[in-house]
Amino acid sequence: MSEATQSTSAEELPAFPAVVRDGGSAAFFDAAERGELLVQRCTACSTVLAPEARTCLSCGSVDLEPTVVSGRGRLVTWVVVRQAPIAALKGAVPYVSAVVELDEGPWLMVRLVGDAAPVADGRVRVDFVRSGAGEITGELLPVFRMEENV
Amino acid sequence: MSRSAAIAGLGITELGKVYGRSSTSLAAEAVRLAAADAGLPLAALDGLLISSGTKQDVGLQLANVLSLGPLGVLSTVNAYGASAGIMVAQAAQAIADGAATAVACVFADTPLKPKESAGSSWGSPRHSGREISGMSGWSLAGGAVNPNILYAMCARRHMERYGTTSEQLGEIAVAARAWAAHNPLAAMRDPITLTDHQNSRWIAEPLHLLDCCLVSNGAIAVLVTSAERACDLAKPAVHVWGWGQAHEVRRMQSGSQWGLVTPAARSGPAAMRMAGIGVDDVDVCELYDCYTYTVLVTLEDYGFAPKGEGGSFVEHGRLAPGGKLAVNTGGGQLSGYYMWGMTPLSEAVFQARGDGGARQAPRNDVIVVSGNGGILEHHSTLVLSPHARSGAGVPA
Numbered sequence: 001m002s003e004a005t006q007s008t009s010a011e012e013l014p015a016f017p018a019v020v021r022d023g024g025s026a027a028f029f030d031a032a033e034r035g036e037l038l039v040q041r042c043t044a045c046s047t048v049l050a051p052e053a054r055t056c057l058s059c060g061s062v063d064l065e066p067t068v069v070s071g072r073g074r075l076v077t078w079v080v081v082r083q084a085p086i087a088a089l090k091g092a093v094p095y096v097s098a099v100v101e102l103d104e105g106p107w108l109m110v111r112l113v114g115d116a117a118p119v120a121d122g123r124v125r126v127d128f129v130r131s132g133a134g135e136i137t138g139e140l141l142p143v144f145r146m147e148e149n150v
Numbered sequence: 151m152s153r154s155a156a157i158a159g160l161g162i163t164e165l166g167k168v169y170g171r172s173s174t175s176l177a178a179e180a181v182r183l184a185a186a187d188a189g190l191p192l193a194a195l196d197g198l199l200i201s202s203g204t205k206q207d208v209g210l211q212l213a214n215v216l217s218l219g220p221l222g223v224l225s226t227v228n229a230y231g232a233s234a235g236i237m238v239a240q241a242a243q244a245i246a247d248g249a250a251t252a253v254a255c256v257f258a259d260t261p262l263k264p265k266e267s268a269g270s271s272w273g274s275p276r277h278s279g280r281e282i283s284g285m286s287g288w289s290l291a292g293g294a295v296n297p298n299i300l301y302a303m304c305a306r307r308h309m310e311r312y313g314t315t316s317e318q319l320g321e322i323a324v325a326a327r328a329w330a331a332h333n334p335l336a337a338m339r340d341p342i343t344l345t346d347h348q349n350s351r352w353i354a355e356p357l358h359l360l361d362c363c364l365v366s367n368g369a370i371a372v373l374v375t376s377a378e379r380a381c382d383l384a385k386p387a388v389h390v391w392g393w394g395q396a397h398e399v400r401r402m403q404s405g406s407q408w409g410l411v412t413p414a415a416r417s418g419p420a421a422m423r424m425a426g427i428g429v430d431d432v433d434v435c436e437l438y439d440c441y442t443y444t445v446l447v448t449l450e451d452y453g454f455a456p457k458g459e460g461g462s463f464v465e466h467g468r469l470a471p472g473g474k475l476a477v478n479t480g481g482g483q484l485s486g487y488y489m490w491g492m493t494p495l496s497e498a499v500f501q502a503r504g505d506g507g508a509r510q511a512p513r514n515d516v517i518v519v520s521g522n523g524g525i526l527e528h529h530s531t532l533v534l535s536p537h538a539r540s541g542a543g544v545p546a
Contacts, residue, residue: 016291017287017290017291018282019282019283019287019290020283020284022283022284024285025288028285028288049403050402051285052286052289053402057401057402076307077304077306077310078303078306079302079303079356080352081293081299081354081355083352083354085293085296085298089293089295095293097292097293097299098303101404105403105404106403106404108402109289109402111292111293120307120311141288141291142288
């Protein structure tokens with residue numbers, strides 16, 4: 001799983017399909033450009049939630065605000081995908097998808113990059129990779145690495 | 151409940167690579183077959199419950215297609231793979247409260263297309279272009295975009311937590327195939343070994359090809375009526391002793407048990423409590439098997455094995471023909487046919503009637519049927535028996 005950060009093939013199939021921002025994701029991708037992982041926090045009870053959460057898992061509040069987190073956590077589970085499930089991921093295989101639990105609590109479904117073998121409950125840390133390849137590049141995406149490899 | 155329910159009819163269309171027919175047309179045929187199987191005219195139906203599969207393309211117009219008369223019950227039901235059990239429970243409740251007297255419950259789907267792989271029929275969004283946007287674009291780039299991948303994450307979590315192995319999952323696949331060998335309806339009947347399982351290609355590691363279900367076109371219906379009436383009809387009545395359902399959507403937060411404990415842990419005990427039985431009374435399990443892991447975690451959540459010991463529980467052919475617990479006696483969805491919750495339910499009807507032929511389980515007094523949907527997020531359970539609820543053989 002050394003798909004890492006660069007485009008992978010002569011056909012310019014990207015390891016990470018080019019992701020473009022929209023109004024709802026601009027702050028998330030701006031933070032990524034600064035090397036920060038932006039998630040959400042419940043203003044009512046302070047529970048930290050995944051970036052795409054709509055409702056607080058603890059108290060049900062819909063009043064959420066952006067918050068920067070450490071980007072550190074642990075590996076909950078993972079899968080090695082060897083066959084592209086969709087055309088956009090043809091340049092990605094083989095890749096590792098993972099669930100990571102941030103130290104602040106929320107679970108994220110992310111790509112796990114780097115050469116270190118995944119270890120259950122192992123420490124992970126956010127990293128950022130440029131999506132797209134060649135002339136078609138997109139936003140910088142948060143991904144995770146096993147700590148040993150950082 | 152004063153009026154208990156029973157399954158009196160079973161209708162199964164051609165299954166598998168059935169092309170050129172709509173899901174609705176197949177659904178209509180299955181309902182007609184179920185009524186005929188019960189020895190009832192279609193006009194006797196006063197209830198219809200409809201469940202649609204991956205295509206989600208069968209609706210209430212099915213009643214028009216069948217030219218049904220006045221109905222007391224008509225609805226679509228969708229809890230994905232848990233729908234079949236929920237339809238039977240709703241039918242039984244309708245019988246009990248007098249809303250209807252004969253309710254057909256039907257599932258139909260046509261995901262397979264000629265010249266396309268089975269995998270491609272499982273609805274992932276097709277992004278031909280390279281522009282993918284917003285937070286959902288980030289999720290998509292994360293790559294966890296279909297059930298194979300998400301179930302593999304669940305299986306991996308169980309393996310890491312409890313030491314469950316791929317070989318143990320393979321035991322489930324091998325047992326299912328051994329049962330399928332004796333099922334004329336099963337698509338895959340050639341025996342497989344654990345080595346075959348281990349050598350089959352990775353779909354999403356740790357899931358091999360032989361950990362994953364088939365994909366089929368077709369339709370299956372059951373006809374539910376009162377137990378009293380069912381006993382006067384053409385086929386042996388299959389009594390509905392109990393039911394349950396439970397749901398828990400994936401909780402993306404510290405402490406989540408997603409993948410390790412499923413809603414089966416609530417649905418199964420509820421159904422068994424209603425039926426007045428415990429796991430030791432169960433003769434046959436027909437368990438929803440979209441993946442081998444689904445069977446393993448359901449056996450744990452139902453209480454057949456302690457949490458974490460499902461792997462060792464299924465070893466040494468325990469679920470296979472001649473094993474200690476008859477599980478998925480028709481080959482399930484791994485080797486038989488992929489009709490969502492109707493796969494385990496239809497095989498349960500065969501077993502309850504004693505129509506299993508060479509695959510008939512040695513005892514069939516108590517049969518548990520499971521349904522599972524989402525990524526281990528929706529669950530239904532039925533307890534069925536050839537005996538009336540108050541009849542002989544009912545444990546205290």
